[in-house]
Amino acid sequence: MTARLAELTTLRVGGPAERLVVAETAEQLVETVLEAERSGEPWLVLGGGSNVLVGDDGVEGVVVRVVTRGIERLPDAPGSPRPVRLRVQAGEPWDALVAHTVENGWSGIEALSGIPGSTGAAPIQNIGAYGQEIAESLVSVEVLDVDSGERRTMPAPELALGYRTSAIKQGWRAVVLSVDLALERVEGALGRPVAYAQLADALGVDVGQRAPLAGVRAAVLALRAGKGMVLDEADRQSVSAGSFFTNPLVSARFALRLPADAPRWPQQSEPPALAVPVGHEPAAPPAMVEGTVKLSAAWLIEHAGIARGFALPGSGASVSSKHTLALTNASGRATAAEIAELARYIQTRVLSEFGVVLHPEPVFVGIVL
Ligand SMILES: Cc1cc2nc3c(=O)[nH]c(=O)nc-3n(C[C@H](O)[C@H](O)[C@H](O)COP(=O)(O)OP(=O)(O)OC[C@H]3O[C@@H](n4cnc5c(N)ncnc54)[C@H](O)[C@@H]3O)c2cc1C
Numbered sequence: 001m002t003a004r005l006a007e008l009t010t011l012r013v014g015g016p017a018e019r020l021v022v023a024e025t026a027e028q029l030v031e032t033v034l035e036a037e038r039s040g041e042p043w044l045v046l047g048g049g050s051n052v053l054v055g056d057d058g059v060e061g062v063v064v065r066v067v068t069r070g071i072e073r074l075p076d077a078p079g080s081p082r083p084v085r086l087r088v089q090a091g092e093p094w095d096a097l098v099a100h101t102v103e104n105g106w107s108g109i110e111a112l113s114g115i116p117g118s119t120g121a122a123p124i125q126n127i128g129a130y131g132q133e134i135a136e137s138l139v140s141v142e143v144l145d146v147d148s149g150e151r152r153t154m155p156a157p158e159l160a161l162g163y164r165t166s167a168i169k170q171g172w173r174a175v176v177l178s179v180d181l182a183l184e185r186v187e188g189a190l191g192r193p194v195a196y197a198q199l200a201d202a203l204g205v206d207v208g209q210r211a212p213l214a215g216v217r218a219a220v221l222a223l224r225a226g227k228g229m230v231l232d233e234a235d236r237q238s239v240s241a242g243s244f245f246t247n248p249l250v251s252a253r254f255a256l257r258l259p260a261d262a263p264r265w266p267q268q269s270e271p272p273a274l275a276v277p278v279g280h281e282p283a284a285p286p287a288m289v290e291g292t293v294k295l296s297a298a299w300l301i302e303h304a305g306i307a308r309g310f311a312l313p314g315s316g317a318s319v320s321s322k323h324t325l326a327l328t329n330a331s332g333r334a335t336a337a338e339i340a341e342l343a344r345y346i347q348t349r350v351l352s353e354f355g356v357v358l359h360p361e362p363v364f365v366g367i368v369l
Contacts, residue, residue, distance in 0.1 A: 005058060008065065009049035010116060010231060011241050012329050013336040015058025015366075017044075022065045026089065026177045030144050030151065032064050033175055037146060044365060045175050047091065047118030050231070051125060051241055055366030056336045066091040066120055071100060074180070082108060082137070082182035090120025090176050094127075102217045106183035107191040108137035111199065113217045114224040116231045116242075120176040124168050125361065126161040130220050131195025135161040139180040146173040163294075164246050164361055191216050198223065228322040236330035243325040244343060245297040245358040255293040258354060259303070263296040297350075297358055298324040304349040317342040336367050343369055 001021070005014025023029035029045075036043040042061030046052070069092055074085035084106045088097055098113045111132035115122075122134045123141055138156040145152055154174075160167040168174050184192060190210040194200045202219040203211040211219075224230045228237030255264050301324050311318035316334030319342070320326035327339055327346075347358050347369070360369060 003063075005049070005054040005063070008046060008063070009052055009054055009241075010239065011053060011334075011336075011339060012239055012332070013056070013334055013339060014052075014054030015056050015336075017059050017063040019062040020065065021062055022067055023091070024067055026068055026142075029064060029066055029068065029090070029175060029177065032062065033144060033146060034149055036062050037149075047121040048093070048116050050116040051121065051362045053241060053336055053339055053360075053362050053364050053367060055364075057366055059366055066118060068092070068120075068177075070178075071097060077182065080182065082184050084183040084185050085139070086181045086183065088119045088179045088181065090118060090178060092119045093117075094119050094122055098217065101183055102213045105186055105189050105213065107186045107213055108132075108181065108183040109134065110191050110213050110216045111194075111196065111220055113220040114230045119179050123156075123159060123161065123176060123179060124166055125164045126166055128164065130199045130223070132192075133161075134181075137181045137183060139182050141179050142177045143168075143174040144177060146175065151177065163249070169363070186210075186213060189213050226322065228320050228326060228328075236332070237320045237322045237326070237328055239330055239332070240320060240326040240328045241362040243297075243323075243361050244327040245301075245325060245346070246361050247297045248295045248300070248356050248358060249292050250295060250356065252291040252293050254355075255295065258295070262303070263299050265294045267292045267294055295356065300350045300354055300356055300358070301325070301346055304346075304353040306346055306349060312338075312342055312345060315342060319346075340364075340367055340369055 003017050003020045005017055006012050021032045023032060033043055044059055044063050046063055046065050068089040070089040071092060072087040074087055076083045077085055094115055094117050097119055098109050102110050111130040112127060115127050123138060126133050126135050140153050140155045142153050189212050191213040193208045193210055194205055197207055199219060200207045202223055203215060205211050228235055232238050308319055308324055309321040315338045316331040317338040318328055318330055320328045327342055350356055350358050
């Protein structure tokens with residue numbers, strides 16, 4: 001089977017896949033990757049294609065699209081604050097899983113409503129939004145460790161999860177087969193305390209207060225839709241890979257040199273990720289040490305003179321007209337090269353204005369920035 005990656009990615013760019021395999025079972029997924037390894041064929045695992053920028057020349061080797069399904073209720077963990085345990089197959093659509101947990105009165109991932117893509121990809125960049133990250137609810141993942149060829153269970157603390165990163169995103173060659181989550185069973189359908197000011201405002205509660213689970217999901221979906229951050233055929237601004245840049249982490253000393261009105265969020269110190277899979281040395285995610293400050297990439301871009309809707313002359317790629325951080329193919333005629341060119345232009349403007357390097361969030365395949 002062949003396909004153009006433009007049909008399999010939410011940015012709707014990317015050349016052909018030499019070979020496409022749709023994996024409907026974990027066994028098929030494992031076998032396809034191991035067979036490719038044995039024969040020296042390059043391989044790429046793809047879920048919903050919502051966090052990749054694939055080059056216009058396409059992908060050599062085999063693209064394995066994961067469509068495995070299943071949400072299994074494991075025995076409860078009595079005495080745990082998060083007693084509800086779920087095992088979710090990698091190809092299960094993430095947002096359908098969130099909807100399922102909200103319907104059942106289980107709290108922990110409701111603020112992650114509306115994030116596109118697959119459940120197996122969620123730990124790859126430790127998805128996060130509106131004050132929640134999957135790291136808070138993740139117990140473990142079952143992976144295929146590609147180098148050893150073995151399937152094994154990796155406890156979450158060993159995945160080096162950080163701000164939009166993990167050991168896998170940093171280069172550990174592993175394929176996620178399933179994800180185990182621990183969720184709170186909530187009283188009166190009130191979810192976990194709301195941890196994000198904009199969401200709290202929308203719900204009419206204070207940060208730290210609880211709000212009904214279904215209300216949180218509805219509010220998050222509405223906030224996201226206003227920013228073009230929910231995939232929607234009718235909204236051209238959602239033809240994107242979500243936020244294209246992560247919020248930069250800089251030292252507190254450096255942050256002092258920025259204009260007074262630049263938003264900044266001091267980070268709590270966090271011990272560095274200690275466990276690294278045997279035989280691998282994933283580059284460490286940006287260390288969260290005392291004195292680290294997170295900046296707003298959107299503010300930096302806007303104040304470097306790049307407005308919403310901006311496009312380079314003649315280019316099909318543009319900054320979303322609803323959200324400065326999203327680069328879009330709203331025109332429907334952008335190439336991957338044009339998306340990358342716009343990203344480089346933004347990086348250069350922010351670097352020369354503020355001395356800050358913006359790092360892309362999506363994974364680049366067959367194209368460099
Ligand atoms: C409109 C929009 C809004 C978004 N909002 C957010 C947001 O709020 N927060 C956020 O964190 N992200 C957001 N994203 C990014 C994206 O949705 C998430 O990163 C999502 O988890 C990607 O899932 P996917 O299945 O589409 O991954 P893909 O794009 O298919 O893959 C991404 C990477 O993960 C790898 N991968 C995929 N599946 C597996 C697997 N089973 N095992 C090993 N590796 C795998 C791929 O090889 C690739 O390197 C948004 C994207 C869009 C388009």
